[in-house]
Amino acid sequence: MTSCELCGSIKPPLVFAEVEGSRLTVCRACSAYGKVLPFQQRFQPNSKTSGSKNNLGNQQALPLKKEPVTYEAVVQEYAQRIREAREKLKLTQQEFAKHITEKESMVSHWESGSIEPSLDTAKKIQHTLHIQLVEMRTEEPVIRSQKKSSAGLTIGDILAQKMK
Numbered sequence: 001m002t003s004c005e006l007c008g009s010i011k012p013p014l015v016f017a018e019v020e021g022s023r024l025t026v027c028r029a030c031s032a033y034g035k036v037l038p039f040q041q042r043f044q045p046n047s048k049t050s051g052s053k054n055n056l057g058n059q060q061a062l063p064l065k066k067e068p069v070t071y072e073a074v075v076q077e078y079a080q081r082i083r084e085a086r087e088k089l090k091l092t093q094q095e096f097a098k099h100i101t102e103k104e105s106m107v108s109h110w111e112s113g114s115i116e117p118s119l120d121t122a123k124k125i126q127h128t129l130h131i132q133l134v135e136m137r138t139e140e141p142v143i144r145s146q147k148k149s150s151a152g153l154t155i156g157d158i159l160a161q162k163m164k
């Protein structure tokens, strides 16, 4: 627990000040005895413990804006689509496997749904069979908790939350 090194007060905001040559963490009242120093000289950049008065220099600590992530993925019903397309072309699993230079056992695995083809393989298959096996999916950024990370909170914020 951080407390004022002069009077022992834990009342925020505590500031970092140079008092008669020594660098101390002091309360607002005691900081009047010395020269208030920027917090960065003493504290980790992540542990923002100052009150509102020192926040002006910390504008770069804004949270990153989360964007939805779009990615390619093999469709869920790949097994059915591969089998139907292959049978439509009247290819055996063996013939189809040869076409795409894969093992026959692999084709069997895909069509039973036990092994999903890799993205690259799925693209090769969809090109050969003229079916769609790869789709674009969008993943919304997951907000795991409504709480801001503690790095973005001031002691004042934390106290305000506890009061509720």
Ligand SMILES: [Zn+2]
Binding pocket: 004, 005, 006, 007, 008, 009, 026, 027, 028, 029, 030, 031
């Ligand atoms: Zn004090």
